[in-house]
Amino acid sequence: MNHYTTILREHNLKATPQRLEITNALHLNGHMSIERLYEIMLKKFNSISLATIYKNINLMLEASLIQEVKIPNTKSVYELTKESHSHTVCSECREITDIDLDLSKIETLATEISAFKIDYTDLVLSGICKKCQ
């Protein structure tokens, strides 16, 4: 049985073909906007509704199965939840890429400066990727 079938059911979400295709598309593409996801989904389900996409994205967000990524000057994209990581975004080709960076020093410093108790840290590096330089 598909991995995401199990995960969906663990969150009391039925494993419909539409939902499995959302997880599949995110797995293959990494980061997708609602708009892009809709285009992809249309290829498999020619009468899928945007409402279905929105409803499922919201349910999956609540279940922490996926996460929203907010990038400057861009619509939000969504990704499957994985270990904490940062993102790069290329201003040329617009590609969004995961990058693993150790932020613990920064977080320690921030806590010392401000007595703020950090739950999670979002870091986005904007610039030009290797290919576009």
Place this chain on the structure above:
Amino acid sequence: MNHYTTILREHNLKATPQRLEITNALHLNGHMSIERLYEIMLKKFNSISLATIYKNINLMLEASLIQEVKIPNTKSVYELTKESHSHTVCSECREITDIDLDLSKIETLATEISAFKIDYTDLVLSGICKKCQ
């Protein structure tokens, strides 16, 4: 003459009372959503239009007079442009605060790992602020 009068004119924007009040409100409040800004502006201009807010926010963004800040689980807020800095957001009181952190080590590391040429870095720390702990 008001500082922002000068800056607006330098960008070929007339220094109208509405625009000066936007800069003033941002100066006093730090970070504001469109909605909150509209509420504040209504106190001074009882017939101001949301369209005026949107038009001016967009013009000021183009002029780099202000910047959009994207925070997880929240509508975008805007702030007056200043030196690069990070933000904390409290999940309890929702307050957004500036914090100065030296990100150069992280940026150097990121460049080494990925050959990505960084133009700017956005860092948001989510958690609980001192007051709410």
Place this chain on the structure above:
DNA sequence: CTGGGTGCAAAGTATTTGCATGAAC
């Protein structure tokens, strides 16, 4: 005075909701 800005109304875009039908389990 003149060009650009404002407020209003309408249009456009994005997202959510209600409901009848259909599919998952």
Place this chain on the structure above:
DNA sequence: GTTCATGCAAATACTTTGCACCCAG
């Protein structure tokens, strides 16, 4: 069989646009 998801249409929310009038410079 029962519950919940889907797709459609309508409703709501958010943002932009067009235009007549007005004000900053």
